[in-house]
Amino acid sequence: MTVTAPGTAGATATSTTDLDAARAALRSRLLDDGVLVDLGSPGLYGRTGVFERVYSAVDAAEVRIHEDLDAEVLRFPPVEPLTAFERTDYIASFPDLAASISGFTGDDRTHRALLAARERGERWESFLQPADLMLTPAVCHPVYGLLSGTLPVGGRTFDILGDSFRREPSLDPMRLQAFHMHEFVHVGTPESAKQHRDGRIPGMRALLESFGLEIDVVPANDPFFGRVGQMLARNQVEQALKFELVTPVYGQDRPWTAIGSANLHEDHFGTSFAIRTADGGVAHSACVAFGLERVTIALFAAHGTDPDAWPRSVRAALAL
């Protein structure tokens, strides 16, 4: 089925099949040229040495442009306690992306029943119990629970690199289920939070442009779930709280893809996690981030799968 996108027509029309074909072509090129390895599940890949080389260079370059923040380094596991997850209210806005973890708590007899069911070709997950853990959907989530109470004057700023999981299987190599975000998070006053979001965008844009990528900065349109979600999505665009750095991975006339973001949460986490500023107000927060796999794959899409053949200026910007 070919669906013409609203507002486009004639030779530049973006059709779903065109876009799907472009995504499939990039995916094939990345797999055929040994950049990614197919793990047999949409949106899950093994990453090879050439991928890691570029990925590490992207990450190091991102760290360099935020060095002036003197951010506190924090790393978290790919899972977070359910209690922390609950306070983010993620299950209300993005239930379809969430992922819960179950474990086996039975005895020898229950284990034999599980294995017997498995032997019969039946599913055995019903023998497991919820483990009070979720896969972390947003890399900065675990930090807010550590900040309940009163912040120092000037707030706090964090360097957080970690795993993000979102349950959205896709054959688009720009949309992974498991990926890494390197986030620089500030928690402070309404003014310092807004300044953090707005102040970092020009440097992030310039860095991505130095990688030879065409970049635009646009209001984000997150995939809030369901009918209430449509309203939340409209609010998000109208209030212009979150911006995305987008690049034309699949061509100028097709939807551009977000590879970075700058997000003002206002008092969302400050309220949920009871974080106050030194002057007694509810803390505001903001984070800026690159999606590391997205930037990396955008580079392979733009310049080809052999980094040694990339333009000299791009290799210099990446210190490759």
Place this chain on the structure above:
Amino acid sequence: MTVTAPGTAGATATSTTDLDAARAALRSRLLDDGVLVDLGSPGLYGRTGVFERVYSAVDAAEVRIHEDLDAEVLRFPPVEPLTAFERTDYIASFPDLAASISGFTGDDRTHRALLAARERGERWESFLQPADLMLTPAVCHPVYGLLSGTLPVGGRTFDILGDSFRREPSLDPMRLQAFHMHEFVHVGTPESAKQHRDGRIPGMRALLESFGLEIDVVPANDPFFGRVGQMLARNQVEQALKFELVTPVYGQDRPWTAIGSANLHEDHFGTSFAIRTADGGVAHSACVAFGLERVTIALFAAHGTDPDAWPRSVRAALAL
């Protein structure tokens, strides 16, 4: 309750309470001195800048001693498809450590029912469905599915760093639920696999000793589940397939802790994943690995929480 361990007596007796106290003391020191951050769930921690500094140094040193392998770099996400997990037979041997992932696949109406249950303070995981994904319990697992078929002459050798999850909540900071293994895996003939396991041990031991750690190499005793598992555990020890590099984190007279391992799988994965050698035999495999968080925490336990105050020789060995 004080339980005296078999074979010990008198002043050097190891009691459970003694050991628990030693574990609690190390955990407190790591938290109080800002090496780890408590996330409110046993065995899940945030890792700070000082932790990451040592962790990165340990990882880099491990890579240096295996450089001669010229291993192919592969990185995997923290989750793996259920189909791949099934072929490892992990659920038969270690069901209590396994972790399954569920997602929400319902519509707007089901989502409202989920949120209503949540509002009433009820658990809402029953609204989710198994997602055909497992958390990866062993970092090398995903590689075998990529090798089905015939290997080149000489086999293949991989450098695999990744996330491992095992559902064993513990207050012992040496036993995390989510951690990283850096594994060097060889798949080839019975002889080359055994040579890989045995040949790497001396270098791994020497490296850990250069870090100022006392090391012994002992047969592993994995926690196979249940009554059948007791038999498997005895077999493992008798056949001496897997060795562990252990260090006395909690004192000479208390159980030493594994911080590295060298494991010969024989034809386990070769058979399960239909991998054959160039001469037509069933492939054998072996992997050697450091548990990166375990080595890192063993260093903090041995030398204190300020790396700048560590012995000069230790800092030199770590290039710190």
